Amino acid sequence: MLEEYDRRVIIPGSRSVNATTIPYNLSKYRKLGRYVIAISQALVTMGRLPHTNAADKWVQELYWPLWKALKAFGILQGAGAQINNQTPQGIRIDSFELHPLDGTLQRCQACAYIMNDALFQVCLRCGQRTNAVSTSSLQNFYRRSALYALPNSFFDDPYPLRAIEHSAQIEKHEARDIERWFQDMFHDDQHPNDYRVDVLSVTTTMEMGIDIGSLLSVGLRNVPPNVASYQQRAGRAGRRGSAIATVLTFAQARSHDQYYFNHPPEIVSHPPRVPALYLHNEVIARRHVRSLILQSFFYELFRIQQSSGLFNAWGKIGDITRYQAISKLRRYLAVNREPLLTRCMKVIHPVFTTQLKRWMKELADEVEQVVSRSEEKDSLLEQLIGAGLLPKYAFPVDVVSLSMPPSERSSFKFNGDESSGDDTMARDLKIALAEYAPGAEVIRGSFPHTYVYRSVGVVFTNK
Numbered sequence: 001m002l003e004e005y006d007r008r009v010i011i012p013g014s015r016s017v018n019a020t021t022i023p024y025n026l027s028k029y030r031k032l033g034r035y036v037i038a039i040s041q042a043l044v045t046m047g048r049l050p051h052t053n054a055a056d057k058w059v060q061e062l063y064w065p066l067w068k069a070l071k072a073f074g075i076l077q078g079a080g081a082q083i084n085n086q087t088p089q090g091i092r093i094d095s096f097e098l099h100p101l102d103g104t105l106q107r108c109q110a111c112a113y114i115m116n117d118a119l120f121q122v123c124l125r126c127g128q129r130t131n132a133v134s135t136s137s138l139q140n141f142y143r144r145s146a147l148y149a150l151p152n153s154f155f156d157d158p159y160p161l162r163a164i165e166h167s168a169q170i171e172k173h174e175a176r177d178i179e180r181w182f183q184d185m186f187h188d189d190q191h192p193n194d195y196r197v198d199v200l201s202v203t204t205t206m207e208m209g210i211d212i213g214s215l216l217s218v219g220l221r222n223v224p225p226n227v228a229s230y231q232q233r234a235g236r237a238g239r240r241g242s243a244i245a246t247v248l249t250f251a252q253a254r255s256h257d258q259y260y261f262n263h264p265p266e267i268v269s270h271p272p273r274v275p276a277l278y279l280h281n282e283v284i285a286r287r288h289v290r291s292l293i294l295q296s297f298f299y300e301l302f303r304i305q306q307s308s309g310l311f312n313a314w315g316k317i318g319d320i321t322r323y324q325a326i327s328k329l330r331r332y333l334a335v336n337r338e339p340l341l342t343r344c345m346k347v348i349h350p351v352f353t354t355q356l357k358r359w360m361k362e363l364a365d366e367v368e369q370v371v372s373r374s375e376e377k378d379s380l381l382e383q384l385i386g387a388g389l390l391p392k393y394a395f396p397v398d399v400v401s402l403s404m405p406p407s408e409r410s411s412f413k414f415n416g417d418e419s420s421g422d423d424t425m426a427r428d429l430k431i432a433l434a435e436y437a438p439g440a441e442v443i444r445g446s447f448p449h450t451y452v453y454r455s456v457g458v459v460f461t462n463k
């Protein structure tokens with residue numbers, strides 16, 4: 001059953017003969033030796049040995065009697081051909097049995113190792129003192145799982161930790177179910193053992209706005225990019241007064257992660273970078289100028305038209321054409337040129353002052369272009385935002401979607417539910433460049449409802 005290299009044998013001696021032999025000796029360099037020495041010291045403490053020298057002598061004298069006893073009790077048995085004129089000894093694999101432990105156990109005060117019994121309360125593992133503890137006071141995942149597996153257990157089956165993906169690949173309504181189950185909220189027909197979620201495997205989209213309650217533990221598979229994102233992710237653990245919370249960060253073999261592995265306080269507790277606004281950004285400055293002018297124009301137009309509600313949110317593209325709003329915009333810009341310039345100057349950085357006139361001159365053309373390639377029912381405001389002409393505050397920006405044709409959507413099922421029409425996957429622009437490129441495959445869902453989608457093309461929007 002065991003491979004040759006797994007079969008370790010023990011022979012008396014001061015050092016190993018080869019890779020598979022363990023030398024039997026009671027020196028402090030061997031685990032067995034350290035244990036026996038710890039026992040001898042306990043004997044001194046108890047007064048059964050007078051002093052340390054006597055303890056050393058006791059250990060030396062124990063050498064052969066212990067060896068003979070281990071063989072006599074059948075713990076050690078002959079294992080293979082002679083080495084150095086001695087028969088190597090081993091412990092047969094079938095002499096091990098697992099039993100559930102009840103009543104009182106011993107736990108090491110120093111290393112917390114649990115053992116069935118401890119001679120003179122000496123830890124088998126480290127030689128320090130142990131305490132008696134009751135089995136019922138022990139919280140141990142493996143012990144609990146083993147107890148579930150016993151005959152007549154209260155539980156039907158031992159169950160494993162259930163880890164579920166929660167990412168942009170998951171449909172929204174499916175994600176909401178997962179969030180609910182993770183917080184131990186179930187419908188009446190959902191048994192917790194069938195639907196519970198112990199571990200959520202999430203992407204950084206979890207940073208914003210999703211309520212999954214407080215967490216016992218957060219595991220990060222890499223070091224986050226900066227202090228703010230570290231604190232945001234780690235901060236999910238231990239809210240609302242849970243007793244113990246852990247955050248474990250795995251530092252990968254790359255320079256960023258390794259740097260913070262060597263300087264942990266810099267990513268954990270340094271003050272986060274203060275957000276900065278770059279006022280010299282021409283694209284953003286120009287968007288604000290457009291926004292200011294168009295807002296004033298539509299306010300004015302609304303006043304003149306006396307058509308309440310029509311130009312809420314600047315109306316539909318159809319309204320723009322019907323009311324000849326573009327030519328009215330041109331006239332408005334010409335008539336109000338000076339006051340508009342003065343107002344715009346107040347919202348932008350002085351470096352753009354010289355360009356302001358050109359921006360104003362081109363504004364009506366820009367709007368006209370958007371109107372000409374939009375449909376009557378479209379909202380002008382949305383079209384202008386979509387074309388990147390106006391400021392936007394949505395998060396995250398620069399997101400690309402992978403859309404699925406309606407026929408594909410209706411065939412996608414999860415737990416027997418038809419999917420809703422709201423079914424696109426979204427990815428950060430930089431990631432989407434690779435993941436959603438034509439030909440690339442996206443895996444979605446978990447076994448047995450796993451689907452592979454292949455991207456077939458790129459749709460250009462009005463940008």
Ligand SMILES: [Zn+2]
Nearest residue numbers: 108111123126
């Ligand atoms: Zn110990």
